[in-house]
Amino acid sequence: MGFMDRDESWNLFKSAVFSNEALSSEYETIGKHIAEKCHGLPLSIVVVAGLLKSKRTTEDWKSVVKDVKSFITTDPDEQCSRVLGLSYNHLTSDLNACLLNFVIFQKTLIFQ
Template sequence: MENKALVEVEIIVGFDSKALAIKEQLAGGNKHLDFVSIVGMPGLGKTILDKKLYNDPYIIHHFHIHAWTYVSQVPKKREMLLDILHFNVLTDEDKNMSNEMLGEMLYKKLKGKRYLIVIDDIWDIGVWVDLKMYLPNEKNGSRIMFTSRPMHASPDSHTHCLRFLTEEESWELFQRKVFPDESCPPKLIETGKQIMNKCQGLPLAIIVIAGLLAKNKKTEE
């Protein structure tokens, strides 16, 4: 498998218009190297959305080079470089390369190509500054997409803030996770909706509780 973001098809609710708007900025608009960021609190769906966009057939077709890397709280420049270079299996020679050598390699790889790099969950913009010098800007429509928490949004990017799911969307997600092959039996709807309301539209909360319920016998208790 060429990259980490290729995942099985997941149920996704409520992102259609946001996904479309981001897709337009990725594949249309400015020719110069441009930055798009998806911002929201943990569990709101930033990663699922960036993977959905990353794996979108139109986006795959539009860019020559694609890379997806996850940053985390403690950024590791070397791992990010290796991810973006798609170095999954390292030879001894690769292991001996310095970060600068890897960076230069990246620059050469990206030069002349239209590339999309997704940097998932960036906390510290410093990592980004470190990487930026290896990313050529050649006015060919290349893009960097970040996801971050609200406090860490990058100032010079097109920012998309994620919202909470509506009641209808929450219910749809809840039902599809708890009852994958059937619809919710009428006598459980009220209890189901009460449980779902406690999640307040946060997808992660819905997924966790639905996951627990799906494993149990479906009674009101």
């Protein structure tokens, strides 16, 4: 999949965060800014949108804007790595521990 243009990025972000909900102009402004900062990378857009889906205050969103600015780079691989790190850093402590426990198992291990 290639890079998305500004409108495609916003539509993906909006559908991932809000589904069919109406949104205020303030959330739309912040959301468009975030979608634009993802530079058309669908993975970045979906990860950040998933992060914001549970954050429903504008203060939380503005905090994420600051974090999104930190992973801006012209290298798509590096940006993907940084956005996944952003997602990891915003996990709750329970989910963080769960993920860390999960990664210690071998790929071939079958849970019963």
